[in-house]
Amino acid sequence: MTDVRPGALRHDWRLDEVHALFALDLPSLIHTAQSAHREHFDARDVQLSTLLSIKTGACPEDCAYCPQSVRFETGLDRETLLPKSHVLDAAKRAKAAGATRFCMGAAWRSPKDRDLAQVIDMVEAVKAEGLETCVTLGMLKARQAQALADAGLDYYNHNLDTSPEYYEQIISTRTYQDRLDTLGHVREAGLKVCCGGIVGMGEQPTDRAEMLRQLANLPEHPQSVPINNLVQVEGTPLAGIDPIDEIDFVRTIAVAKIMMPASYVRLAAGREEMSEATQTLCFLAGVNSIFYGDELLTTSNPAHKADLALLERLGMRPESTPKYTDLAPGVAPDPEHAPQAERA
Numbered sequence: 001m002t003d004v005r006p007g008a009l010r011h012d013w014r015l016d017e018v019h020a021l022f023a024l025d026l027p028s029l030i031h032t033a034q035s036a037h038r039e040h041f042d043a044r045d046v047q048l049s050t051l052l053s054i055k056t057g058a059c060p061e062d063c064a065y066c067p068q069s070v071r072f073e074t075g076l077d078r079e080t081l082l083p084k085s086h087v088l089d090a091a092k093r094a095k096a097a098g099a100t101r102f103c104m105g106a107a108w109r110s111p112k113d114r115d116l117a118q119v120i121d122m123v124e125a126v127k128a129e130g131l132e133t134c135v136t137l138g139m140l141k142a143r144q145a146q147a148l149a150d151a152g153l154d155y156y157n158h159n160l161d162t163s164p165e166y167y168e169q170i171i172s173t174r175t176y177q178d179r180l181d182t183l184g185h186v187r188e189a190g191l192k193v194c195c196g197g198i199v200g201m202g203e204q205p206t207d208r209a210e211m212l213r214q215l216a217n218l219p220e221h222p223q224s225v226p227i228n229n230l231v232q233v234e235g236t237p238l239a240g241i242d243p244i245d246e247i248d249f250v251r252t253i254a255v256a257k258i259m260m261p262a263s264y265v266r267l268a269a270g271r272e273e274m275s276e277a278t279q280t281l282c283f284l285a286g287v288n289s290i291f292y293g294d295e296l297l298t299t300s301n302p303a304h305k306a307d308l309a310l311l312e313r314l315g316m317r318p319e320s321t322p323k324y325t326d327l328a329p330g331v332a333p334d335p336e337h338a339p340q341a342e343r344a
Contacts, residue, residue, distance in 0.1 A: 052094075
């Protein structure tokens with residue numbers, strides 16, 4: 001068994017150590033993950049994020065999982081960039097429903113400067129509503145990342161998707177290094193990083209282990225780590241592939257939390273197909289963020305009332321003060337929602 005100190009922050013994980021975590025019996029694995037989680041967070045709190053597609057379809061990339069690729073016939077309507085008023089209305093509804101972070105996604109390979117200027121207007125408007133902001137726009141140049149940071153953006157999402165070894169089986173239109181370069185620009189601009197991956201794409205267990213090792217060995221752990229369970233869409237190359245076993249998915253969540261204990265680990269795509277029992281195991285394994293609302297970009301998501309009802313049954317609650325949010329001057333943090341390590 002690998003020597004793991006719950007809650008320790010490391011950037012030097014070896015692949016054999018990650019495999020050793022995956023090989024633990026499930027009770028020991030979940031106990032270790034929950035112990036690590038409690039070193040940095042209140043285990044009752046779940047951060048709620050809402051995701052809106054602000055520009056849908058016609059993406060030139062060939063990501064095999066994505067219905068927004070122009071290369072696949074998925075029946076998806078192509079849409080231009082939404083007007084700011086539409087985005088702002090959606091953000092207000094999300095906040096009223098209890099979300100604290102509003103994420104905006106655009107199906108671009110990389111944004112043109114004129115498009116980025118419009119996104120920046122949206123970011124500033126959503127920030128003014130008192131929400132954390134996150135965008136995913138594809139690859140960024142350093143100056144574009146800085147422009148987003150200057151506008152007050154909180155998070156930039158750019159997933160690694162899978163292991164470097166399996167990556168070419170999924171995407172050919174950009175390289176793994178392209179993704180790492182964008183993450184570097186985002187970190188250097190001072191933005192928080194939202195970066196995770198997708199499982200259930202036909203990868204081997206070692207690919208899941210290597211994906212998590214790549215994430216945990218970045219110069220700084222992503223502050224938010226979304227773990228997506230592939231939503232199969234007819235017309236994409238991955239439609240009809242064998243899904244990941246639910247317990248293997250829970251193991252992936254637990255190992256992610258052990259390796260990146262101070263990060264939010266989010267249940268992202270694929271949650272609608274999960275039973276409440278599987279979601280509960282994920283919460284025990286350290287999940288403390290979910291996508292919240294009726295739709296994720298182009299696929300459906302559990303209704304928010306069902307999510308709130310499940311949290312209440314579990315004795316859990318929506319997080320009211322996100323860990324990484326800078327409070328306004330003179331505003332004291334709520335000690336009831338502070339991480340355990342800070343309350344000690």
